[in-house]
Amino acid sequence: MQAHSNLLNWILWMPMIGAIVTLLIPSKMEKGIRWWSLVNTLTTFILTLVLYSKFDTTVPGMQEAFNVKIPWIAQFHINYSLGIDGISLPMILLTGLLFFLCIMSSWTITKQIKAYFSLFLFLQCSVFGVFLALDFFLFYVFWEVMLIPMFFLIGIWGGENKEYAAVKFFLYTFFGSILMLIGMVALYYASGQGADSFDILALSGGHFRNLNLELFGTNFAFNKLLFIFLFIGFAIKVPVFPFHTWLPHAHVQAPTAISVILAGVLLKMGTYGFLRIAYPIFPEASKYFSYSIAVLGIINVIYGAFCAMAQNDVKKLVAYSSVSHMGFVMLGLAAMTVQGMNGAVLQMFNHGTSTAMMFLLIGILYERSHHRWIVKPDGTKGFGGLYTQLPKFSIIFIIAMFASMGLPGLSGFISEALIFLGIYERFTSITALGLIGLLIGAAYLLWMYKRMFFGDVIDECKTYTDVNAREIAYMTPLCIAVIVFGIYPSPILNMMRASVGKLVSLLATF
Amino acid sequence: MPFNYLENLTHYIPELIICFTMIACILFESAYEKNDSDRGILYLIAILGLGSAGVFAYQKIFAENTFILGSALAIDSFSSTAKVLMIIGTIGALYLSKISKDIYQDLKGEFVIMSTGVLVGGCLLASANNMLILYIGIETLSILSYVMASFKKTDDRSSEAGLKYVLYGGVSAAVMLFGMSHIYGVLGTINFQEMATALSGIAQSYPNNQLTILIPSFILFIAGIGYKISSVPFHMWTPDVYEGSPMPVTTFFSIVPKIAGITILLRVSSLFFSESNLLSVSWFGIISSMSILTITVGNIAAIGQRSVKRMLAYSSISHAGMMMLGIVVLNTVGMRSILFYAVTYIFMTLVAFYILSIVNDEYDNDHFERFSGLIYKKPLMAILMAVTMFSLAGIPPLSGFVAKFHILNAVVKEGYYTLAILAGLNSVISLYYYLKIVRLMVFKPYEGSENLVGFGVLNQTIVTVLFIPIVMLGIFWAGTMAKLNLANILMN
Structure with missing residues (x-):
């Protein structure tokens, strides 16, 4: 392996190159724009796989070989600094995969294609930036920049109430990041304004105790x-109760691909922030608040599940199920044990794949039905007997649903089991409550499936066609992922083990 | 030091050039017929004159700092930087006045002359080193502004704006003069350095209680300056005047008098109150509460506006508050943050007002709905406007964010976390109303058949050029900040 690899730079800026080239393609060449975006995201995904193949799973913490560090603003010692470790690598892979698949699912977008695909690639660049940045300032910049493409993607291509959703999403996240900004500046002064005052790694390790x-x-x-x-x-990003109210709106109004990215990747940025920034920099405070985090996590699990059960809109149902499942991640984070943390990172990855499947499937269904009501507002059934009409679709849906529910043999099970193992040592009663959450989770998903796929076929559903080749093409990788990682999760667990272990041992010293 | 008039004048070249430019403009203006539409030469003279004044002022940033004309004026790197900024702002407003229909053809000449005159006042204020020059500066700045506000003779609102401006301005100037005379009565001098020495002398020989008498005097004094930078509670005139005035005048008002007011407030604060005593503690309390109030009131009032111009007027109030926050810390870090904020604020204001002005010319009003679907008509302009709005709200990596970051940085460095949080949360409020305009431009369909003739190739190019710093200063701000780090206030 060469001493200074530029691979991270390529991964980060490849989507940006794609976005700029997209802008240069004449807007009449719709096919060209689509294919170019596809090729671009595929290249990025291949680059992330190359990264994975070169990744040394035995090294805890950042992999020196990939580090990039260029001074940016000398006055404040801000650097353009990128790095990768076992916690960020699964997220990078997930981002690379989901954006690639989402381009395929966005094939049916017809409105302002050029703007859509360039914003979409721009979004990918900023998401990579968040997962790769090792400089707090750089992290913050990417964290915020991401809001701009999201705002337009929800606001232009969204559903009927898109503007409200876009503005709410933007304002909520901006509110949270302002507090983060002030925290960041305060940290800069607390750490003595030295050469590494914005360096996340140098800040980590539990300084700042007696201030x-x-x-x-x-x-x-x-x-x-x-x-x-x-x-x-x-927490606003995760979203943790009581900061979750933006999520159902954003999800329901966003177009399919954006919902997938939102649930699959953007929510993970919140929990990734805990793992990368909040925990390592303030291990003592994290320990101090761990019980509160666990309580909020369990509220997320149970409250999210009950909310999901009450929904008649199937997309909203899945949106609330995300709230519930991200609660499990929070529980794993609160546990601060090896199993719990590993489970949390694994759940971040697995939820990314399973919830992406759910949203993609709902998108496929919506393209046929143009509504998402399980029970329409006038009380009649929205869907019925889909199983006999769309057999392939229904089988993929079953896989996605069971993976999301945590059925043994599928990916969700492993991560949830690890989380419960981890948290049992510290908060027994919360573990018991969490199991109830699991049960409610099974209940709302099965009930939804029963109402939509079984029973009499309603007239409306008779005209629907089954999934086509393109749709199968982008569902297959995800199906494989949830099944393979359900049976054999070691590739991902090996990737993260050393880095998570390092974080856990740091937390254990306080 | 012997009083060498000619040698003093060499330090005063920028102001002299501006004065002569104004005189030249008056002469050329009288040569035009009343209805002669093209006043190209006039604009050429003004822009060339101001441009060369700007170059000289820029050189002064790197020259030796000195007092001139019997310590009446301080020519230091800080005042020279402020002058450069004001000159840039004026040139921007000048070109806008040329293309805008809001200024009647036969009044374009007057706009050039008067804005140059106001600029002289602003430069005087930036360099003022005694109370008298300060007062003359404020009056030069104000008297011409009153006329400019009522340029739109046939519009009632413009006349109302002018009258309101005169009344408020007169009262606040009187109040300030009263405060200044009181301060003179206690300290016995009008020179800033001698005043500062006298203040610290009083503070040392009579701890605390003697200083209390000066607190009300300084409160009266700040009323005058607060009025110029339209800080709460002296802001009541701003929205009406900004709305009533023609668009280029509003642009001009939201740049030059604001920067001039901020610079003099900064100079006075750092000269008089850098020592810790009862007076400086009260001053800190006054300035910090004023600035937080300014930010908050400006933002909250901006939410409900229907006219974009009025919205921008309120938002400029809140930006002035942000700049005042940099004064609170009373050190050079704060001063340089303010200068950086001013740089970015000028370009953001110019881009926003250029686009608004051209839209306004087309429809003859500036309601939010006029921006509906702009992206389908003029995609480039809509994108620039959207990015400028994001920058005003402080989204990275745009210059507005960097400016806010610097101010917060200065405030947090001194440990004023409360102020930092209140100011920071205010940008969330501001984002809401800035998004409103982005929302209309991008999400709403385009109605009507107007083709916005104002956005010709030339004007689009100029807006784009003005826009470049907004992005560039957000990413590569180290070079500009290094220049601003040279700025210093000449203490004694």
Whole structure:
């Protein structure tokens, strides 16, 4: 392996090159734009696979061989600094895969294709930036930039109430990141404004313990208050109850591909923020608040599940199921044990694949039915007997549903089992409540399936056609992923083990 | 030091050039027929004159700092930087006045002359080193502004704007003069350096209680300056005046008088209150609460507006508040953050007002709905406007964010977390109304058949050129900041 690899630079900027080239293609060449985007995302995905093949799973922490560090703003010691470790690699792979598949699912977009695909590739660039950045300032820039393409993607190509959803999404996330910004500046001064004051790795390790901070005339412990700032910033993204109210709107209004990206990748940015920034920098405060995080996590699990059960809109149902499943990730994070943390990272990956499947399938169905009602507002059935009409579709749906439910043999099971193993050591009663959440999860998914796929075929459904070749093409990789990683999760677990172990041992010293 | 008039003048070249430009403009203006539509030469003279003044002022940033004319003026790198910024703002407003239909043809000449005159006042204010020059500067700045506000003779709202401006301006100037005379009564001098020495002398020989008498005087004093930078609670005139004035005048008002006011407030604060005593603590309290109030009131009032111009007026109030926040910390970090904020603010304001002005000319009003579907008609302009709005709200990696980052950085460095959080959360509020315009431009369908003739190739190019710094300063701001880091206030 060469000493200085530019692979991370290529992964980060490849989508940006794609976006710029897309802008240069004349807007009449719709086919050209689509194929170019597909080739571009495929290249990016192959680059992430190359990264995976070169990745050394035995090294904990950042892999020196891939690090990129260029001074950016010398006055504040801000660097353009990228790196990769076992926690970010699964997210990189997931991002590469999902964006590639989403381009295929976006084939049916007809409105302003050029703008759509260039914004979409721009979004991919900013998501990679968040997962690769090792400089807090750079991380923040990418974290915020991501809002701009998302705002337009939801707002232009979304459903009937798209503007409200787009604005709500933007404002909520911006609110959280302002607190993060202030925390970031405060950290800069607390760490002595030295050469590495924005360097996430140098900040990590539990400095800043005996500092105080005055806010509204009251003294607070520096690390606890700043942890809360960062927590709110990340929790809005996850979304943790009570900051979740933007999510159902954004999901329901967003076009299919954007819902997939939102649930599959963007929500993980929140939990990734905990793993990369909040936990390593403030291990003591994280430990101090771990019970509160667990409580919020369990509220997410149960409340999200009950909300999902009450929905008549199947997309909203899946959106709330995301809230519930991200609650499991929060539980794993709160456990701070090896199994719990591994489970959390694995759940981030697995939820990314299974929920992406669900949203893609709903998108496929929507293209046929043009509505998503399980029960229409006037009380009649929206779907019925789909199983006899769309057999292939129904089988893929079953796989997605069971993976999301956590049925043994499919991917969701392993990660949830690890999370429960991890958290049992610390919060037994919460584990018991979490199992109830699992049960409710099974209930709403099965009930939805029963109402939509079984029973009498309603007239409307008789005209629907089964999945076509293109749709099968982008569902297959995900089907393989949920089945293979359900039986044999070691590739991902090996990837993250060393890095997660390092983080857990850091937390264990406090 | 012997009083060498000619040698002093060499330090005063930018202002002299501006004055002569104004005189030349007056002479040429009288040569035009009343209805002669093209006043090209006039604009050429003005822009060339201001441009060369800008070059000289820019050179002064790197020259030695000195007091001239018997310590009446301080020519230091800080005031020179401020002058360069004001000149850039004026040139921007000048070109806008040429293309705008909001200024009547026969009044274009007057706009050039008067804006140059206001600029002289602004430069005077930026360099003022005693109370008298400060007052003269403010009055030069104001008197011509009153006329400019009522340029649109046939429009009632413009006359109303002018009258309101005069009334508010007169009262606040009187209040300020009263405060200044009181301060003079206590300290016995009008020179800033001597005043600062006298203040610290009083603070040392009579700890605390003697200083209390000066607090109300300084509050009266700040009323005058607060009025110029339209900070709450002296902001009531701003929306009406901004709305009533023609578009180029509004653009001009939201740049030059604001920067001039901020610079003098900064100079006074850092000269008088850098020592810690009862007076500086009260000053800190006053400025910090004023700035937070300014930001918040400006933002909240902007939400409900129907006219884009009025919305921008309120948003400019809140930006002035952000700049004032940099004064609170009373150190050079804050000062340089303010200068950077001013740089970015000028370009953002110019781009926003250029686009607004051209849209306004087409429809003859500036309601939000006029922006509906702009992206389908003029995609480039709509994108530039959208990015400018994001920059105003402070989204990275745009210059507006970097400016906010610098201000927050200065505030957090001194440990004023409360101020930082209140100011930061305000940008969330501001994002809401900035998004409103983006939403209309991009999400709404395009109605009507107007083809927006104002967006010709030339104007689009100029807007794009003005827009480049908004993005570039957001990513590569190190070079600009290095220049601004040279800025210093000459203390004694």
